[in-house]
Amino acid sequence: MAKAVLMQGNEAAVEGALAAGMRFFAGYPITPSTEIAEKCALRLPQVGGKFIQMEDELSSMAAILGASAAGYKTMTATSGPGFSLMQENLGYGMMAEIPCVIVNVQRAGPSTGLPTSPSQGDYMQARWGTHGDHPVIAFSPSSVLETYTLIIRAFNLSEKYRTPVIFLMDEIVGHMREGVVLPDPNKLKINPRKTSFHDGAHKKCYYVPEGAFVPSMKPFGQGERYNVTGLVHDESGFPVNNSAIADKLISRLLSKIDDHVDDIVRVEEYQMEDADTAIVCFGGTARAAMDAIEAARAQGMRVGMFRPITVWPFPEKPLKARLPQLKRILMVEHNHGQMLLEVRRAVSGAVPVDFLGRIDGTVISPAEILANLNEKEAN
Amino acid sequence: MPSDLIHEYMRIDHLPQIWCAGCGNGVIMRDVAVAIDQLLKDEEYDFDRDDFVIVSGIGCSSRAAGYLDFNSIHTTHGRAIAFATGIKFANPKLKVIVLTGDGDCSAIGGNHLIHAARRNLGLTVICFNNHIYGMTGGQYSPTTPNGDVAATAPYGNVDRPFDIALLATGAGASFSARGDVFHARETTEIIRKAILHDGFSLVDVYSICPTSYGRQNHKGSAVDMLQWQKENLIPTAQFHAMSEQARAGKKEIGILAFNDYPEYTDEYAKVIEACRKQTGGKGRN
Amino acid sequence: MGNRYEMRLAGSGGQGVILASVILAEAAVDSGVTVIQSQSYGPEARGGVCRAELVLSRGTLWFPKVTRPDFLLALTQASLDKYGRELAEGAIVMVDDSLTVPEWLEGARLVPLPILGTARDAVGKLFTANVVAVGAINALLGLFDEKALLEGAMRRLPAGSEEINKSALAAGAALVSPELAAAFAQKIG
Incomplete structure (x- = not known):
């Protein structure tokens, strides 16, 4: 090793x-x-x-x-x-x-x-x-x-x-x-840069063939001359003022992510098998949650952690899959309740979603999370 | 019938261009194409057409990138030089030409202009300077003369203007020049030299905008505006032969600053080389 | 939670307490001890109060921050006055012997040592005080073997400073008598 x-x-x-x-x-x-x-x-x-x-x-x-x-x-x-x-x-x-x-x-x-x-x-x-x-x-x-x-x-x-x-x-x-x-x-698995056009014959740099979801472009200086713009553009990369083309382009930009959410989304679930309470958190906040869960479990609470690793798109599907077993969700994040909005949107009232956050620059501690869990347990 | 030059270097299916009748931008775009054509045909140099990259920002000037048949990228307002910095630094063999305007490169993008000049990264910046925001309908820019009227200066412009060529010189540009639409041949030659220059080069080319600038300021027709350029913008040799008195109110057309400073990508290549020696010819990864 | 040994090293910005904590963390990694090192500082590059933190364990560690330190090093009066109030029950407080120990701290397990003086006079360079402190901390708490500590220090200290820092580590260790070491030795759980 x-x-x-x-x-x-x-x-x-x-x-x-x-x-x-x-x-x-x-x-x-x-x-x-x-x-x-x-x-x-x-x-x-x-x-x-x-x-x-x-x-x-x-x-x-x-x-x-x-x-x-x-x-x-x-x-x-x-x-x-x-x-x-x-x-x-x-x-x-x-x-x-x-x-x-x-x-x-x-x-x-x-x-x-x-x-x-x-x-x-x-x-x-x-x-x-x-x-x-x-x-x-x-x-x-x-x-x-x-x-x-x-x-x-x-x-x-x-x-x-x-x-x-x-x-x-x-x-x-x-x-x-x-x-x-x-x-x-x-x-390590490394995706290399694609360096040829899908549409070799016509050199349409933004051409997306059936079955593909993104264009494939040669870098500048490799023998093709094409145009790149931030304006709405057609398959050849030139600006157009055409609502049908605009709709097609923007829809593709959105759907290339939306249609592949399962490929993109990753979550970590910790002690979720028997959990009736889920702490949802991401990034560094998860570290306090892990310690809090250990302490809560030692007190007999059935708490687990649901941690989006992919934070956008929000992992709606895996969270929804956990809802039937949950009595409560506690969103913990170092802000005034931002991922909370996504969680509440995904949960749609099926389970109560509480919030623990901080905006004062200090770190949320395991003790704070544990106290929140205890308080609810006591009620 | 379009000329051979247009057939060779313009994207015919994207013409005619969007510029107004009498606009000077087409002339500057043509100057750039002629300068590149001369370089490609010059046996003294070994340029590959596919190595040219045209980068533009936002505004009337910046539509030129779409018409010229090279690698081209039409970026965000003010940031053309910053995009170009990435392109050139990543691949120094590319000949990167930035087509920008007075607002694009000296207002919203002014910071990038002075820092690119200071670094001496080998870009060629051609400013289509029409002294106004044309595309949005005639608001004053940093080069609109003091006292002129603009859509956002209905009582006269109280700002003092930039002289972009002098601004670049002050920022340490190794090549800084001024051209105009009337002196197309001289300006083409300046652009050719700017592209050949090993380091940062700027050419501030005075365009004419009869529609958004000329009309508000009673400058007459495009022909009248060209006539003004003929009388007031004077090629270097002639300008230097003139008396101090005769120069009053006139500006020099030509190369204003020319210095042999180390070029940025060459300097960074030395950093890479030194690093490789230090790490025994190979780094991790 | 539990099974955490929390350490806080505090001083003035520029004294090198962050580097000191990183050297100890290096030694921990080499010794197979789980460690998380972190730091917090104000906007000043020099001066102000600066603190670095270490959490050590033989198990898994999650929460990276120190809340109630089991050990505090204070090299300046300001850092002692500030951090001396946030200690775990029975915490060990190592202070430079030039500092005035506030009354409210007199019950703590205090270890005053001439850290700054040793760096200045015995090692010959005041800037080695952080490394002197590392040598003293390790000797007092019996955390890592000397070889791991030395190797950790050598990985993090600037090339060319090996000799002086080696003597700084040794000088720090020499400040701790065997009796003191026996009384304060810690076992990381």
């Missing part, structure tokens, strides 16, 4: 990204994500990759889209204020179907907020931050090892679905160090 190494969550994001084939990073320093930029600056040239510190987050997002169009697997990393600045070009990436990964190590907001304090307040922004109807894939890791393996999946799905993927970390996981045994790099 390989030796365990001490690694920080932010470092694991970089090492996982490199294992996934990321060779271009553009970013702007911001707490608590800065270690990611620093590590990329150190590691990328060692493997022939490129690192650039841009003048702001708007240009960082633009640069990774440009580099991706030139054939690279690309990434940027930021936190709340920078994530806000990236939203317009994030939408461009979705519209133009340019793969890339955006890491957001969340901190307490709004605005500059509490720069060094943990939060999960960007959950809804990850879904709805950019304007218009658009698809979103977002993952949230809860350990250092999962940061490594999950970011590889983020890159893989980004290529498979040709869309930016949001990697929603939090300060809890980003800044903690654990001993990890990384998987054998030769055994």
Whole structure:
């Protein structure tokens, strides 16, 4: 067995990204994500990759889209204020179907907020931050090892679905160090960039044949001349002002995710077999929930954890499958109740959904969760 | 009948273009095509047409990317230079040409312009400078002259304008130039040199906008506006021969800054090389 | 919960308490002890109060933060005054011997040691105080064998500083008498 190494969550994001084939990073320093930029600056040239510190987050997002169009697997990393600045070009990436990964190590907001304090307040922004109807894939890791393996999946799905993927970390996981045994790099499944057109004859870069759900594009400079735009475009990539084509394009952008939810969604269920109470949580919050569940079980409560690893699309189906056995759901998150809205929507009143959250920059402790469970049990 | 140039370098099925009658943008687009054509045909150089990438932002200027038959990407407002930075830095063999406008590159995208100039990454930025926001209907831009009328300056523009070529020079551009629509031949030659330049190059090309700028400011027809360019924008040699007095109110057309600074991708290649030596020729992964 | 040994190292920003905690975490990983290290800091790169945290266990650890530390290192008066109030029952408090121990802390298991003075005078560089502290903590609590600690330190300390840091570790360990070590040794559960 390989030796365990001490690694920080932010470092694991970089090492996982490199294992996934990321060779271009553009970013702007911001707490608590800065270690990611620093590590990329150190590691990328060692493997022939490129690192650039841009003048702001708007240009960082633009640069990774440009580099991706030139054939690279690309990434940027930021936190709340920078994530806000990236939203317009994030939408461009979705519209133009340019793969890339955006890491957001969340901190307490709004605005500059509490720069060094943990939060999960960007959950809804990850879904709805950019304007218009658009698809979103977002993952949230809860350990250092999962940061490594999950970011590889983020890159893989980004290529498979040709869309930016949001990697929603939090300060809890980003800044903690654990001993990890990384998987054998030769055994990792890596989706390579597709480098030919589906429609070789007509060179229609956005042509999607029967049975496929995304176009397949050659990078710039490989012998084809095509157009990319953020405007509504036809299969040849040129802007059109045609409602039928607009409907077809936007519908495909949405359905390429909606039709493959089962492929995209992953959840962790812990002690759920006999549970009548489910704690729903994601990211670093799960760590307090795990300890609380252990303590609650020791007191005889039947509590389990339902943890969306894929946070967008929200894992509606697996949660609904658990409803018949549940008396109660407790949503625990470091915000004022954001995933709570999705849980309540999915549950539609079938089971009471309570909420435990924090917006003060401090971490929800296992004792706090346990107290909440005890209080309900007593009632 | 379209000329051979149009057949060769324009996407015929996407023409005619959307620009208004009398607009100068078509001339600038043609200058770019001619400059590239000259370079591709020049035996001294080994350019591959597929290595050219045209990047544009948003605005009247930026529609040019769709008409030119090269790799092309029409990006978001103000961010063309930032997208281009990613493309060029990822693949330095590409010849990346940014087609932008005065609002696109000096208002919303001004920060990217000065930082690209400072880095000296090998991009060529051609600014179609019509001194107005044309596509949205004539609002004042950072290059609209002080006192001029615009849709958002009905009582006259109180802003002081940017001179984009001087702005880029001040930001450390290794190549900064000014051209115009009237002096198409001279401007084509400036663009050709800008593309050849090993480093960041900017050409601020004065366009004419009879519809959104000229009409509000009583500048007359397109011909009148060209006449103004002929009389007030003076090619370098001529400009330098003029007395200080005669130069008043006139501007020089030509290369205003030309410096041999290290190019960014070359410098980063050295970083990669040094790193590889340090790690014994191979990194992990 | 349970089976957690919670440690907090506190000082002024720039004193290197985060690095000290990372060295201990390295040694833990090498020794097969489950560890989570984390830190919290204010906006200052230098000065202010800075703290780093470690949770150790022989089992699985989830919650990464320290709530009631079993061990506190305080290198400055401000950090002692701030964190001395949040301790587990029977917590061990290692302080630099230049600090004034507040009255309310007199009942704690106090271990005053000349950490800063040893770094400055015996090792010769005040900036090695964090490594002196690591040597002293490990000797006092008997956490890891010296080889694991030394290797952990060498992985994290800047190249070229090996010799001085080796002597800093040794000097820290030498501050703890065998009697003291016997009285304060911890068993990680």
